[in-house]
Amino acid sequence: MGSHRIFDLKIDRFEGPMDLLFHLIEKNDIDIYDIPISEITDQYLDFLGEMSELDMEIASEFLVMAATLIHIKSKMLLPGPRGGRLTEECDDPREELVIRLLQYRRCKVLAKDLRERYSYYSDCVYKLPTLPRTIGINVLSIPQEFDPEGYNRAVMAVCARNEMRFADISSKITHLLKREKISIRDKMKAVWQKLIEKGRVFFHELFPSAETEPAEKVAGFLAVLELLRSNRISADQERPFDVILLSKKEERSRKESRMYLKEPHKVRKEQQI
């Protein structure tokens, strides 16, 4: 069973890993309540292997299922409780998979039913509402009891709330200003100025560990990330925790920027600090 060739199958024919698994089960006429997990796993992996040989992209969901199958297979190999009934803790490792397969099968059948229903019922025509006046009925609109008091109260309520809101916000901001003097905007400005002067600079030169507050360093780092994001500077780091070299990007080197975007690992390296 394990040596079945499935060259003729394409991964994009399957809605997902469940669909593929089901195909294998149906094809081999397997009893779903007693899946030969080892063989199914082999076939599943063979299939993925062939797909990757054909250079087909395999969605991560298929790989997750592969991992699940291998996990179950390994559990099956472990010696289970002997001579006794399976306890709650020692369920058949395949149980969850079987439940999922049943669920998926149900879903497929129901989907098919919905498809049939749709083709049968979707062309039924519903009528547009009859306009009352066309059949001689005058509809009187019920006047809404307008309460001028209520309207005025609402206007006053909005104004009062806004007064509170801004009194509140401004006190909070004053508080923040006192406590936190570091502005990312200022840091961006500082980094950018330095790069305009020197072209390239090490991060630790801008923010020397000895004399920089941690909060300021963080702000500086966020500023660098922001500049990176706007694609005006580049940053290089050989390996994690190594020094970071910042350099100003030339206006014209759009090609380079595009390359930069394609190599996000450079940015990621930065984030490991």
Place this chain on the structure above:
Amino acid sequence: MTEVQNDEFSLSRDELPAALEAVLFASGDPVSIDRICEITGTDEKVVTEVLNTLSDTYKHDHHRGLTVRRLENDYVMCTKPEMKTILERFFRPRSRPPMSQATYETLAVVAYNQPVTRAQVESVRGVSSDSIIARLLERGWIQECGTLDAPGRPVLFETTQQFLMEFGIESATEMPAMDLMMYSTIRDLEESLETAAGTRDVRQVSIDSLADANDQKQTDCDEG
């Protein structure tokens, strides 16, 4: 009963069929049972009975081109599915892009498990369903219905009245519980669906028949 409108108006049982036919016709849109009770001055039991009789009469009289359909607690009048051919000759035939298998699968999960979260849909199908859910929302077949009281407060989805209308389903909440179905049963059902695909007579083999496994004749009660 004079519960809602404070007047003495009440139709006799004999007057109800004509009145309900007129109201459903004039409304065009689905009308709730409550509203019908209110305007006819009749209690729900009688109204439901008359509506069901009306629906049956329409259904079994092959000289009628209309039908009355229940959608949860609403009733609506529409043309019978069999009138498709003549209506296509009257209107221009609608050309609709065919829906993918994945679309129907996702819809099925929502319909039978509602309300559901994205994660629940994905766990059944084993693949990400975001774009399909977006399409179903756009189509008006499903809608958001609150959030699940769980971390992240994921959005819950349910099917719409539009879904019931386009799929000829009376009630989403009364759809048969399929959870306990055995594999062999599912397989049988699928095979019968496959066989039926050629005959186009969905009524014979639809999920409705599973609502009561003992009573396969049940299917005859389906709209037609």
Place this chain on the structure above:
Amino acid sequence: MTEVQNDEFSLSRDELPAALEAVLFASGDPVSIDRICEITGTDEKVVTEVLNTLSDTYKHDHHRGLTVRRLENDYVMCTKPEMKTILERFFRPRSRPPMSQATYETLAVVAYNQPVTRAQVESVRGVSSDSIIARLLERGWIQECGTLDAPGRPVLFETTQQFLMEFGIESATEMPAMDLMMYSTIRDLEESLETAAGTRDVRQVSIDSLADANDQKQTDCDEG
């Protein structure tokens, strides 16, 4: 067989009543005899006969609330005149619940700031107002009046004539000036506070805006 003219399609006499009922129902408007002959593939004599029988059947069956009426060379399906009483009850407007404070607030904010976007209303009220805006639209007190020339092209709303009539306000311009009801005030307050504190979300800060320090307002254009 999709071409309506010049094809072999023809309904049997037995199929005609249902087909005509479906077509007249689906049409809503009067349908000419010629058109009926064309789509049914039947000659005028037969069609007229069947339509007259249909009309008679409807007329004499007091369990029917519909009728088919002839207008010159057209036929139309409509409710029987006797159904007027029940239809009046159906179309009778239902009493509206009194307006909530939130509704008055939203209405007032629209009145003060028109034309105004959802986001602007929200900004003045400090809370999301989408569902209330929908209700105001439905009741016809506000209406859409174009879009704002800004990213996303948000819809603009204004109050309606109906609002002025029902609320007895001579003109929307006669409302007392109220700074804290105005979006422009709110925006200025928010802006100046944020600028003062330098707490503006760093994501909104671009190099361009830094390059030209005078142009700090640059980042605020997105009032979405």
